[in-house]
Amino acid sequence: MTNKKERLISVKPSGKKDESVVELIHELVRQIPRGRVTSYGAIAAVLNLPNPRMVGRAMRDVGKSVPAQRVVTSSGRLSHDGGARKKLLQQEGVEFKGDRIVNFKGLFWDPAVEL
DNA sequence: AGATTGACGACGC
DNA sequence: TGCGTCGCCAATC
Numbered sequence: 001m002t003n004k005k006e007r008l009i010s011v012k013p014s015g016k017k018d019e020s021v022v023e024l025i026h027e028l029v030r031q032i033p034r035g036r037v038t039s040y041g042a043i044a045a046v047l048n049l050p051n052p053r054m055v056g057r058a059m060r061d062v063g064k065s066v067p068a069q070r071v072v073t074s075s076g077r078l079s080h081d082g083g084a085r086k087k088l089l090q091q092e093g094v095e096f097k098g099d100r101i102v103n104f105k106g107l108f109w110d111p112a113v114e115l
Numbered sequence: 116a117g118a119t120t121g122a123c124g125a126c127g128c
Numbered sequence: 129t130g131c132g133t134c135g136c137c138a139a140t141c
Contacts, residue, residue: 040123051136056122073123080122 021047022058028111029059032070035093036109037101039074046112056080076104 025043032038044052056079059068069085070092072078077099078085086096095102 041125044123049137051138052123053121054123054137057138059122068122071122074125075123078122085122 021049021054022061025055025058026062026066028115029062029066029068029071031111031115032067032109035107037070037072037076037089037094037104037107038109038111039072040079041074042108042110042112043071046115070109072101072104076101 024047028043028046029038040052040055043055044050047055049055055071059066059071062068067088069078069088078089086099089101090096094107101107
């Protein structure tokens with residue numbers, strides 16, 4: 001299976017902006033269904049990235065073209081911003097209990113499985 | 116070129 | 129469940 005994933009994971013994101021890990025993350029996050037969420041770790045895992053921090057770094061560059069609010073921490077919490085994104089998720093039907101997503105595990109969208 | 120930082124995760128207590 | 133600590137790799141200073 002010569003899919004994009006396998007190509008991209010072997011590409012070093014040094015300089016080349018053409019097909020970097022960032023691009024793939026970008027795609028992946030866009031494919032997250034509305035009302036569902038995933039975690040940085042899951043994305044990092046499916047891209048074979050040793051460090052989930054890279055996912056977050058990548059998102060910073062991507063901007064608002066990507067529903068970054070659907071990407072949360074493994075604890076089912078938002079990072080970097082506890083207010084705005086939470087609100088967006090609530091609009092999608094995601095219930096919150098304080099700062100924590102209700103039924104996080106049930107709403108979890110695993111790219112390794114679903115994709 | 117070396118040190119610090121950062122949209123995190125796993126582990127220990 | 130919650131808090132503290134370490135590791136991980138790239139970007140930035």
